[in-house]
Amino acid sequence: MLEGIQNDIFVEPLVKRWRPYDDVVRFSGTAEYSRRLQRVASITDPADESKVSLELINQDEFRTVKTLAYTVKVGILGSRKIQSRQERQNKNPRLISAGDFTSLT
Numbered sequence: 415m416l417e418g419i420q421n422d423i424f425v426e427p428l429v430k431r432w433r434p435y436d437d438v439v440r441f442s443g444t445a446e447y448s449r450r451l452q453r454v455a456s457i458t459d460p461a462d463e464s465k466v467s468l469e470l471i472n473q474d475e476f477r478t479v480k481t482l483a484y485t486v487k488v489g490i491l492g493s494r495k496i497q498s499r500q501e502r503q504n505k506n507p508r509l510i511s512a513g514d515f516t517s518l519t
Contacts, residue, residue, distance in 0.1 A: 415460040423455045443467040
């Protein structure tokens with residue numbers, strides 16, 4: 415997923431056995447969703463290593479037909495490499511604050 419834009423997750427490409435009139439899709443996990451609808455869910459501010467989970471539930475029998483789980487990796491828009499936030503912080507120099515200095519004697 416990309417940082418700083420709305421990332422949409424569509425149900426149709428992920429769940430092949432989905433019958434929209436008989437089944438319901440439930441989104442869950444540790445990711446923060448900005449919207450959850452029947453056919454699409456959106457994540458605006460993705461976090462590294464957060465979990466996205468989809469459950470296909472049959473409305474006739476109230477049983478879970480299929481479960482899919484994914485781990486989110488966050489990339490930067492315009493770069494060709496996906497980096498974790500930790501890797502980006504390691505590459506950027508940290509600003510030095512006044513509390514970092516001890517006596518110079």
